[in-house]
Amino acid sequence: MPVVTYLEAIRQALFDEMARDERVFVMGEDIGAYGGAFKVTEGLIEAYGDKRVIDAPISEQAIVGSAIGASYMGMRPVCEIQFIDFIACCFDMLTNFAATSRYRNGVGVPIVVRGPCGGGVGGGPFHSLNPEAFFLNTPGLKMVEPSTAYDAKGLLKAAIRDDDPVLYFEHKFLYRRIKDEVPDDDYIVPIGKAAVRREGTDLSIITFGAMVYTALEAAGTLAEQGVEAEVIDLRSLAPLDRDTILDSVAKTSRVLLLHEATLTGGIGGELAAIIGEHAFGYLDAPIMRLASLDAPVPYAPSLETAFLPGVTRVVEAAKKLVQY
Amino acid sequence: MPVVTYLEAIRQALFDEMARDERVFVMGEDIGAYGGAFKVTEGLIEAYGDKRVIDAPISEQAIVGSAIGASYMGMRPVCEIQFIDFIACCFDMLTNFAATSRYRNGVGVPIVVRGPCGGGVGGGPFHSLNPEAFFLNTPGLKMVEPSTAYDAKGLLKAAIRDDDPVLYFEHKFLYRRIKDEVPDDDYIVPIGKAAVRREGTDLSIITFGAMVYTALEAAGTLAEQGVEAEVIDLRSLAPLDRDTILDSVAKTSRVLLLHEATLTGGIGGELAAIIGEHAFGYLDAPIMRLASLDAPVPYAPSLETAFLPGVTRVVEAAKKLVQY
Amino acid sequence: MAKASKKPEKASDSLASNQLLEMYWFGRLAREIEERLVILFRQSKVIGGLYRSLGQEGESVGTAYALKKSDAVLPLIRNMGALMTMGIRPREIFLQYMAKGESNTRGRDLNIHIVHMPAWTRDLALTADQGRPGVDHDEPVVVGPISMLGDSIPVAAGIGMGARMRGRDLVSMAWIGDGATSTGAFHEGLNFAAVQKAPLVVVAEDNKFAYSTPISKQMAIKRIDERAAAYGIPHEMVDGNDILAVYDVAKRMVDRARAGEGASLIGVDTMRMQGHAQHDDARYVPKTLVEEWQKKDPLTLFAKTLMDRGAANEKRITEVDRMAKSYAAEEADAAEQSPMPDPATVARGVYAGDDYAEPTLEFVKSPFWEKQ
Amino acid sequence: MAKASKKPEKASDSLASNQLLEMYWFGRLAREIEERLVILFRQSKVIGGLYRSLGQEGESVGTAYALKKSDAVLPLIRNMGALMTMGIRPREIFLQYMAKGESNTRGRDLNIHIVHMPAWTRDLALTADQGRPGVDHDEPVVVGPISMLGDSIPVAAGIGMGARMRGRDLVSMAWIGDGATSTGAFHEGLNFAAVQKAPLVVVAEDNKFAYSTPISKQMAIKRIDERAAAYGIPHEMVDGNDILAVYDVAKRMVDRARAGEGASLIGVDTMRMQGHAQHDDARYVPKTLVEEWQKKDPLTLFAKTLMDRGAANEKRITEVDRMAKSYAAEEADAAEQSPMPDPATVARGVYAGDDYAEPTLEFVKSPFWEKQ
Numbered sequence A, B: 001m002p003v004v005t006y007l008e009a010i011r012q013a014l015f016d017e018m019a020r021d022e023r024v025f026v027m028g029e030d031i032g033a034y035g036g037a038f039k040v041t042e043g044l045i046e047a048y049g050d051k052r053v054i055d056a057p058i059s060e061q062a063i064v065g066s067a068i069g070a071s072y073m074g075m076r077p078v079c080e081i082q083f084i085d086f087i088a089c090c091f092d093m094l095t096n097f098a099a100t101s102r103y104r105n106g107v108g109v110p111i112v113v114r115g116p117c118g119g120g121v122g123g124g125p126f127h128s129l130n131p132e133a134f135f136l137n138t139p140g141l142k143m144v145e146p147s148t149a150y151d152a153k154g155l156l157k158a159a160i161r162d163d164d165p166v167l168y169f170e171h172k173f174l175y176r177r178i179k180d181e182v183p184d185d186d187y188i189v190p191i192g193k194a195a196v197r198r199e200g201t202d203l204s205i206i207t208f209g210a211m212v213y214t215a216l217e218a219a220g221t222l223a224e225q226g227v228e229a230e231v232i233d234l235r236s237l238a239p240l241d242r243d244t245i246l247d248s249v250a251k252t253s254r255v256l257l258l259h260e261a262t263l264t265g266g267i268g269g270e271l272a273a274i275i276g277e278h279a280f281g282y283l284d285a286p287i288m289r290l291a292s293l294d295a296p297v298p299y300a301p302s303l304e305t306a307f308l309p310g311v312t313r314v315v316e317a318a319k320k321l322v323q324y
Numbered sequence C, D: 001m002a003k004a005s006k007k008p009e010k011a012s013d014s015l016a017s018n019q020l021l022e023m024y025w026f027g028r029l030a031r032e033i034e035e036r037l038v039i040l041f042r043q044s045k046v047i048g049g050l051y052r053s054l055g056q057e058g059e060s061v062g063t064a065y066a067l068k069k070s071d072a073v074l075p076l077i078r079n080m081g082a083l084m085t086m087g088i089r090p091r092e093i094f095l096q097y098m099a100k101g102e103s104n105t106r107g108r109d110l111n112i113h114i115v116h117m118p119a120w121t122r123d124l125a126l127t128a129d130q131g132r133p134g135v136d137h138d139e140p141v142v143v144g145p146i147s148m149l150g151d152s153i154p155v156a157a158g159i160g161m162g163a164r165m166r167g168r169d170l171v172s173m174a175w176i177g178d179g180a181t182s183t184g185a186f187h188e189g190l191n192f193a194a195v196q197k198a199p200l201v202v203v204a205e206d207n208k209f210a211y212s213t214p215i216s217k218q219m220a221i222k223r224i225d226e227r228a229a230a231y232g233i234p235h236e237m238v239d240g241n242d243i244l245a246v247y248d249v250a251k252r253m254v255d256r257a258r259a260g261e262g263a264s265l266i267g268v269d270t271m272r273m274q275g276h277a278q279h280d281d282a283r284y285v286p287k288t289l290v291e292e293w294q295k296k297d298p299l300t301l302f303a304k305t306l307m308d309r310g311a312a313n314e315k316r317i318t319e320v321d322r323m324a325k326s327y328a329a330e331e332a333d334a335a336e337q338s339p340m341p342d343p344a345t346v347a348r349g350v351y352a353g354d355d356y357a358e359p360t361l362e363f364v365k366s367p368f369w370e371k372q
């Protein structure tokens, strides 16, 4: 199987889905001739023309709003938000218009809104966001975030074919750093299914996105010290895969929740609540959360490193947990 | 002490603070001659003139953005969002500009953004929102929601005097239904302090806003059946009052988290995580959450009643909890 | 340049008598429905507030009448006339206002958030490989709005763009209040539509107030159509209470949109003749302003035009008025019989695969309708 | 009407030689700073991307020079010239670009997000009962922007409104790219400013591209200043590479703002002479366009004006150029010595009461400055 980058896998999904379904089109800032700020859409306009690859003005509300309208006409728009941070500018359109349409009207909004999220690249407070918790309290939206190239392609294809609005967060740190085997043949990774990235018996590290690699590295270190950590990659943030989560907790009885967004109000809360309510009997220790510090994402590398939850902190937390 | 409504208490706070500090001014849609959609600002323009009571166009981004600018010039703006649902339209301005300014620059943004939240009045999907979870993952913001007239006045005064941006959610169901003793003299209710509304030993119901009354009613019913519920009114949602919360859990060992926003991704998750991590040793039962169903707020009264977490469901959940 | 020797031709000149009567019917029906709603409101049968279009029925009908029945509309809270013109059945309005389970939003959305998506939009959505659907469906798309003002403009632009991508002959028309033109969504949506030459006509209604806010506190321009000057699209101002004048401008704008010439904006000069909603006594509105506009009631003026043009005599008009009143009453009565939504359904249909109920589809033709 | 017998007086006619030289200095300094930044960028000492204003220095200087030193500015990514004009010390720029702990954002905000709040704003914020502060502070307000384009316009409006409420003589000036005028925030902010007659001047820069997007895909108007037609405020288009022409328009707009006549917009016609940032080779820009604008370099043109007006000879200009270059180099070197932020501070100062460090305040005057 060909080995491709995470970024290339996303690009392939767009190419494939546009070939497969003439209703799919893409819209966003600088995605045409320029190929997008990160070159995710490179070559698309040459292949599919400017009627299906639309360079938009700097108007996130218009991009998402017109995507909703086009979806009402049977199209399947894929919107690029140049940096996912700017999704704040169309928060209203997503949470109020897109998310509620099916419930109110029976009229679905099959759009995908995708964009680069996450830190670790010196992007500072407005180019590093992990916005999942902003949207978690809005029924009607789905959210996914792949950590591998395989999932990046398969989840994007699933998102495009989904009949509901899907937010697709791609972690920019992984774009060119992560490579793995990605089939040329058509496949999807279903929304709503987590993956066990490493099996273990002593604790479960539940995470997603770039933090999967932090967790795996920490798990390696822990193994050397005799602690076997299971690493769960959520992949789908809404809906969450309760079965995989609870199965893992039943097995390990200890939970470390790890995410890159800041701690307070992050998705870790939701996970803690689900586990605390539905796996209470299995827990041998408090559920621990580890996340970025409660501050905007700082710019200076010295600060950002201190801000993000790194391997050392994961290892420490895990050890505390198994010693409880 | 005079007995006044929740709404009147808010109005008094605005009057008082404008008298006290010439830097305080209010801005919003229809707040001048009309006195606001709910008449919260009635009489203000007559007392303070249209330079300090500014009727704005339908432009939530402009209202909050210009408040930020004015605060940089030493003013203390209080913005009214006609229905808090429309805060989605200035989500970016709040989370990106207002919340981060102090951290980035050392320049604080002492603004208050207030508006009517909550359901139970047939407002439908866009006039019933409880948006606290949207903002909980943004460091730099504070959030409060009073349940009594006393707190409504005291918290608003505290919010106006606070040097950071405060979101002040007033529950529209309580506006004219709730009345209590409110001093004429100056006082504040400090941000960050919860209140114990009823003492109990068998379980803690942790809640806020209009749900405080649901909880109290349920506690009454439970008491008749021999179950003593403690009812905590959070009042401040960011920051949360960990001490009061954890003290109560230490006492009762059983927790029911109750909020009016929908379940998944709601503030209950954050509470569950804090309690699960820091009071694990005290827990005798799973932490339970009760909230509105995961759907947009429906319009028809028959639906809304089924949607909201009512007294019956609270009583049932509490009984399950004490029987665990 | 020599002076033009004859008046420019107006589209309204070639409207047949039955068409003129039909337009009158739509306007009158809109008013009668709202009158009926006031009664229901007083009986506490309407859920929530009641927002009326009294005095603005003319612009709604005149603009919508320039559309084909297969076009798309995005009405707001004062476009009952447009809804009638597009063929929404009055019963649906009443069902919706009373939050009934058989309404198209099944009692879930606000009373004025009327939606009506014809079956063909569902076909489009469901079948990937069906090729381009035909254009012979005689059913409009009525997009259910949300409360956040301005948001319908980007959506309307997308409707136009999407329909064009699907090869459909469709023009999208969106109404918007003076106040709502101050929103960012309006700006972003209309700018994008202009650049994309989307088949979109925006009708910006200067009805002098946004809730209690006079237009002078909303914008510093005097003519609302100048909002469009920032987008490089044609814009015109028209007397909103002169139905045929409205129709003429709308026809031009709709035709150019259909011909691929892109978006435009019509500014209508009209007046909200009651408070923002029934709870609002509109104390802030100068009496003289109301009196002035009372003389310009669009339906009264149009009745006169009908008679002038020999399309109807007074008797016929009285007859039509009575028809409208009793039709509204019948439809209201029928709607009242409908059950409230079943609480057991409350959490259903948030995501696909759990769509427990398809909306009822039922467009109606006016009694004056002939294949035109 | 009789023909005007003499040319209208221009504000730039009465600029003294030292003022002209000062303007040149600001422009040249801006360019030299950026040249130095390119070197630092290549050495990987700049954190993040590097966005330049090459070719746009003229409009930044010409507009900002129309302000008083005590006014407020909200620059964006291509307004290094405005920052120099307002008295920001080059060292602060370099500190910020290298994310140093002594920068005004203490390494926390993006490199181009320069902020500088004079002590008097802090006084305003802290003292409730101090009465109205005086207006004799000779320090500008430089608002730290955020990345979300457009957001600075409502904030700029609020700065103007807030200052007016505090009884301060202050005009607020905000720059914005062609692309950023498509945002909802721009629309809402400028409309509100227009209604409120806020002392605000917006400078809309048509530099032909927004990242890779040509202006034709951004808006359907040909003249960017027409964006303001929707708000009922004065707007003018000016050749952005003619510093004095820019100054003349800006002076008019600033004066009227100061006189209480409200907001306005200046459209500047200019060209971004490199890619969006250093990583962008700007392949999408037609060669001929670049060549055409190369002939119109604002600093080259202005040097000629200086000589024509006898404000400087060639030797003096070369000298100034050299001064600027070495000043930039010195300041960069000094900044390089500064330590990186202490990781222990990372979570501090999110809320009041934990403000561990006050920003360093240090405005500078140009070497050509005399009390004017």
Ligand SMILES: Cc1ncc(C[n+]2csc(CCOP(=O)(O)OP(=O)(O)O)c2C)c(N)n1
Binding pocket: B029, B058, B059, B060, B082, B086, B089, C077, C078, C147, C148, C149, C176, C177, C178, C179, C180, C181, C183, C205, C207, C209, C210, C211, C272, C276
């Ligand atoms: C974004 C947003 N802000 C505020 C409101 C509250 N609101 C509802 S209707 C209205 C006035 C609308 O005025 P206008 O657009 O002129 O329409 P009209 O009622 O005059 O037809 C307001 C402020 C809203 N619906 N959406």
Ligand SMILES: Cc1ncc(C[n+]2csc(CCOP(=O)(O)OP(=O)(O)O)c2C)c(N)n1
Binding pocket: A029, A058, A059, A060, A082, A086, A089, D077, D078, D147, D148, D149, D176, D177, D178, D179, D180, D181, D183, D205, D207, D209, D210, D211, D272, D276
């Ligand atoms: C709301 C928002 N969307 C997208 C971006 C990403 N972005 C940064 S700069 C830029 C182009 C800006 O173009 P323009 O406004 O013309 O300014 P210029 O760079 O030409 O000076 C874009 C799209 C952003 N910063 N903010």
Ligand SMILES: [Mg+2]
Binding pocket: C177, C178, C179, C205, C206, C207, C208, C209, C210, C211
């Ligand atoms: Mg209006």
Ligand SMILES: [Mg+2]
Binding pocket: D177, D178, D179, D205, D206, D207, D208, D209, D210, D211
């Ligand atoms: Mg530009």
